[in-house]
Amino acid sequence: MDRRALASYRPTKPEVAVFVSGVTSMGLEILAVRIVAPQFGSHIYTVGGILTVFLIALSLGYWQGGKRASLATNRQMSWIMLATAVYVGIVIYAGDLLLAYTSTLPLPPRYASLPAVIALFGPPTYLLGFISPYAAELSQKQGVGEASGHVYALGTIGSIVGSAATTFVLIPAMTIETIGLLFGFVLVATAVGLTLPGLPRKPTMASVAIAVLLVVAAGVSPVALDHRGDIVYEEHTAHQHLEIVDNGDERTMYLDGSRHSATDLSDPDRHVFTYTRYFHLSMLAVDDHQDVERVLFVGGGGFTGPQDFEQRYDATVDVVEIDPAVTNAAEESFGLEENEDLNVYAQDGRQFLENTDETYDVIVLDAYKQDQVPFHLTTVEFMELASDRLSDDGVLYANVISAPSGSGSEFYRAQHRTMETVFPDVYSFRTSPSSAIQNIQVVATNADSDLSQADLERRNAERDLGVDLADAVDNRMDYPNTDDAPVLRDDRGGVDELLDPMLGQRYVIEETDGSGSNGTLEPDVEPESPTESDAATTPGLSAVPSGVR
Structure with missing residues (x-):
């Protein structure tokens, strides 16, 4: 594509959908590490499990999407985007509860994080897998090879953007809930864009309802008693999840769910x-x-x-x-x-x-x-x-x-x-x-x-x-x-x-x-293993806690 053609290029609706699906899927994959690590640890088994689940879910989505691609329409892709946004809302609202529940399953420690990753990220990643074959079917390119190559390129570019933006911009600047809310809004906005200019009644009403659901999910979380004490400070840093917890006179720094430092506020020399x-x-x-x-x-x-x-x-x-x-x-x-x-x-x-x-x-x-x-x-x-x-x-x-x-x-x-x-x-x-x-x-x-x-x-x-x-x-x-x-x-x-x-x-x-x-x-x-810990504290750097300072 020469410079003049590139300047006049306007992406089609399916192309936008593919790009957004790439951004969102890779963004969720990076985010998954930060969500799951405090409960199960950031060791190779957790990270490898996340990569495996995402690849399996995407592959299944590609396969099923390819089988149904002959019936693809922009409106169908819109509904897929909305369904994915709903599940992102579930991750935002109930992620901690799902992590705590799945951590009690009697599994060997190296596999302990898999149920949580599958439950939280399998369905939305599977749904996003439908987008690429649907977009290839709706592509205006001549020939299957050209259409497929174009779609793969756009999806990969989206994945690069999602990975880089989430890693270097979003996580250092925002909370996990805010990033999830942003991804949800992007999905809803894309779903609305796919129905333009008509704005059919059902997809439009659903988009508004899901946007409200995302805001509520980000603003309200299930009430859970934290046995560790009162969380007086919390931050997702570029390296880990940082918490400062006060329990009586003891103040403790937790990094990815495990204790790393403590001081006695009433006796600093202790x-x-x-x-x-x-x-x-x-x-x-x-x-x-x-x-x-x-x-x-x-x-x-x-x-x-x-x-x-x-x-x-x-x-x-x-x-x-x-x-x-x-x-x-x-x-x-x-x-x-x-x-x-x-x-x-x-x-x-x-x-x-x-x-x-x-x-x-x-x-x-x-x-x-x-x-x-x-x-x-x-x-x-x-x-x-x-x-x-x-x-x-x-x-x-x-x-x-x-x-x-x-x-x-x-x-x-x-x-x-x-x-x-x-x-x-x-x-x-x-x-x-x-x-x-x-x-x-x-x-x-x-x-x-x-x-x-x-x-x-x-x-x-x-x-x-x-x-x-x-x-x-x-x-x-x-x-x-x-x-x-x-x-x-x-x-x-x-x-x-x-x-x-x-x-x-x-x-x-x-x-x-x-x-x-x-x-x-x-x-x-x-506690070390999911079977020994309670719902509020199962370690992950806690299924395998780290050292303390």
Whole structure:
């Protein structure tokens, strides 16, 4: 098509319908990840399940639409658009209830999200699949090949627009409900356009009714009691679903449905999550904690750990948090204040280390999740980079979510073996007496340290850290058997397979007793599988909860 022909080109009604169906189907597919992830997690099984359901539904729609295409009319496509808009309204209104109900079905964890994805997104995607064969039948192009190629091109262009707009524009700027409402209105407007200029009575009345239904669905949601407490802030960021929840005096940050930080509003010095107190083990591993001048945290969350270090030690603390919205929430709800001793960088942790010229005495790696570990932060190449950025006697501290033994320990043992290929000495500390999935703290030293249990006990007694780590030292683990564990490398995948045995297993987060004491600990068990959780809280980064900060 030359420039003059392109300038004078006016799309036909079927062509507009194909373009809109492409925009909407791909937009819903991107949106599905954000809707389903808080309940079932954003691991490969959830994302892969969404892709599979959408492709199956579209294929069935293409097939059935092709069989009925000989009877296609613009009015029929209008009704298909309206029916799809109705189902989008159902997704907006009852999506959370459908997610909670389907999460209780007794399915293996890797398949747990499929019923929800099928129920929420199968029907509208199936309906949208009818549009392309109908449009090909109504096309003004000469020949089947030209008509089909034209329709496929328009649909693909629409999919590109829907994918890019939803990912880079809509999700960062709008709520899930607003985006769904926008898609619904686009479908209704297209349905009306397909009937112009006649505006038949039934389609017109139906369009108005469905537009009202969409507004009501977006403005009113089913009332459900949230056992976690009062949601005081909520945002769908470019990376995840962020919530701040108050339950009595405890304020908790949830990311994709799982707890990542907590603070006691009545006792800010209390370490709500036990393992954040274990961060100070790094100060027992260095030769002299008073010589620690610079600390790096990879992963900020609510910044409870970084703020604690900045207040306790005469050191500069740098924090790399990839999600700026999380940092903003920490400033608003967790008292974060940047100053000359506490610096925040909105970057990927590995990219930051590759580009910085700073040398750190301690690096705290707190970016792992149980079901979604940043692979590039686990490999031997990353460990070598971290070692290069540490001082000669520096310490790398990693919060690893895993079981201490058994099938759920595969990732921990692989991470331990990977770290010991780079660092002379590696020590591990469990945070729970149980054998369940928990926060295992792995400490690696850049110099030969050969610290015995007695050495750690003596340093804990002699060093004025303001934190008693006696129980943490007592929880030191024996050296794991890593003979069958792989060394993680950039050019070799494998983390997903290592995490797979943990799906569905219980995850225990230890908390202090609430009195401000760091002594007696009670396990706070976070439900793991859909069969163990209740309707309001089934985790997804919660069928497989992630780590906490």
